[in-house]
Amino acid sequence: xxxxxxxxxxxxxxxxxxxxxxxSHAQSQQLAESHESLPEAVRGVWLTNVASDAMYTRxxxxxxxxxxxxxxxxxxxxxxxxxxxxxxxxxxxxxFTGVAMDPSMDPEQRGRDPLQELIQAAHxxxxxxxxxxxxxxxASHGGQGGELVRRxxxxxxxxxxxxxxxxxxxxxLNTLDSEVQAFMTSLVLEVVRKYDIDGVQGDDRLPAxxxxxxxxxxxxxxYYAEMGQRAPADSKDTQWVQWRAGRLxxxxxxxxxxxxxxxxxxxxxxSPSVFPWSLNHYLQDWPDWIEQGAVDLLIPQxxxxxxVSYQETLHxxxxxxPDTQRSGFAPGVLIxxxxxxxxxxxxxxxxxxxxxxxLLGEVFFxxxxxxxxxxxxxxxxAKDPVRFPESx
Numbered sequence: 001x002x003x004x005x006x007x008x009x010x011x012x013x014x015x016x017x018x019x020x021x022x023x024s025h026a027q028s029q030q031l032a033e034s035h036e037s038l039p040e041a042v043r044g045v046w047l048t049n050v051a052s053d054a055m056y057t058r059x060x061x062x063x064x065x066x067x068x069x070x071x072x073x074x075x076x077x078x079x080x081x082x083x084x085x086x087x088x089x090x091x092x093x094x095x096f097t098g099v100a101m102d103p104s105m106d107p108e109q110r111g112r113d114p115l116q117e118l119i120q121a122a123h124x125x126x127x128x129x130x131x132x133x134x135x136x137x138x139a140s141h142g143g144q145g146g147e148l149v150r151r152x153x154x155x156x157x158x159x160x161x162x163x164x165x166x167x168x169x170x171x172x173l174n175t176l177d178s179e180v181q182a183f184m185t186s187l188v189l190e191v192v193r194k195y196d197i198d199g200v201q202g203d204d205r206l207p208a209x210x211x212x213x214x215x216x217x218x219x220x221x222x223y224y225a226e227m228g229q230r231a232p233a234d235s236k237d238t239q240w241v242q243w244r245a246g247r248l249x250x251x252x253x254x255x256x257x258x259x260x261x262x263x264x265x266x267x268x269x270x271s272p273s274v275f276p277w278s279l280n281h282y283l284q285d286w287p288d289w290i291e292q293g294a295v296d297l298l299i300p301q302x303x304x305x306x307x308v309s310y311q312e313t314l315h316x317x318x319x320x321x322p323d324t325q326r327s328g329f330a331p332g333v334l335i336x337x338x339x340x341x342x343x344x345x346x347x348x349x350x351x352x353x354x355x356x357x358x359l360l361g362e363v364f365f366x367x368x369x370x371x372x373x374x375x376x377x378x379x380x381x382a383k384d385p386v387r388f389p390e391s392x
Contacts, residue, residue: 040389041361042297042330043381044075045370046132047118049087049105051338052368055079056105058117064367065118069125071370072381074388076127077201077269077363078118080191082135084146088115092190097147119196128388130199130269131191136206137184138170145171155180157213160233165213175209175283176219176247185258192262199267199392200259204301207248207255208272208282211235214244236280245285249292256294267392269297271332271363274317287320296328296392299363303334305342307349314353326358327389333362336369347373351380360386 047054047064054060055078068076080087085102089111094100106112115131122129139156140146145164149156149171157165157172165172173180188200202208212235214220220231223243232240256268270286278284278300289295300317304310314331321329333350335341342350354362364370370377 036387038385038387039360040327040391041359041386042075042299042363042389042392043073043361043386044077044128044130044299044330044363045073046077046079046363046366048079048082048132048134048366049102050079050082052366054367055087055114055118058112061114061117062121065121065125065127067370067374068122068127071374071377072385073377074127074386075130075198075363076118076122077130077132077271078115079134080115080131081133081187084135084140084143084148086187088191088195089113090187090190092186097151099147115191115195123196128198128267130201130267131188131195131197132201132203133184133188133206134203135170136202136204136208137173137175137180138205139173140171141169143171145173148173152179155183157209158215159212160215160235162215165210167210167212170205172210172213174213174216174219175207175251176214176244177216181251181254185255188255189258189262192259192266197266199269199297201269201271201297201299202255203271204273204278204282204284206270207251208278208284209244209248211241211244211281211283214240214283219244241280241283242285245279245283245288248283249285249288249294252289252294253292267296268294269299270295271299271301274300274302274313275320290320290322290325297330298325298328299330299332301332301334301365303332303337303365305334305340307346307353310346310350311353314357318357327391329359330361330363331359333364335364335373336366341369341372344373344376347376348380351376355384360384 045068049055054064086093087102087105089100105114119129139148145156155173157174159165191197223231259266259268272278272284272286273282275286278286302310302313302317304313331354
């Protein structure tokens, strides 16, 4: 009798277990189907080591990721290159300058790798990570070109007076030089090869060059050979601007193709200034990048301090984005620069302007401003949940 009872209990237990497993599987399938039915959008934030302590410890990185996950942010654009240093251990920079990574990121030399720490923490929360090459072709900030120009003087970008190009405190490399381009591409590809990265990103300094630059002899000689006239002293001359921008357009194509040849799944993103200001001041003709298929995810910096100005600039910017490319577009939204931050009302207004334009996502500059708008962002994102675009 006892044996029969034991067998009965065993059979019942097996049936109950199968029911639990089936129910769990059904719930998981429902969740997956529910997730797949969500609209797609990029909701991101830039994470930097300037005016922020988040990247200086693993604990800081994990706290940053947790906040992003709580708010519903699905993408982190993390700085990997600024002030002439990488923010990951780079064999290229070790060989070039003798310094593999910005020393401030690992002062005790324990072998830290901030980029890898972020990738691990973010991927555990299903958050995409983009390697953001913040300084791009800017060699230094207030440093006369820094170590890069000291070691490679011929890499310096020259203005019409033959001086090192300096604009808004940044000193520039000659973006139009093939050696300089090869150097920048090598850093991008090093990250693609070394890390399980979801994307790479250039910004208003990659690819870019202040329109005051481009007067290096080899550049002006090439212009003369091609155009039959000398480079004009007016750096804003329309033909001269467009010719130099054309060279940068080609570099954007070359960089895109190089990344895709290395790993076709890595997303190529650019975050330029708004057009046509970007063209006239930094030779960034990004509508051409779209036309040539040189960008997967475009995030123009729609940085404005007044809501009306933001709405107008967003409208103007969207006029350069073909309808077929909208899935690869998100506006950059400024939420903190120095001590300046938009009001809560303006923050809600910018999000509303994006939604009114049919945009469900944006990328915030920068991480340290998130806490001030925690409830605004969380409420907005919880109301209209999205998933990261599979088409990118």
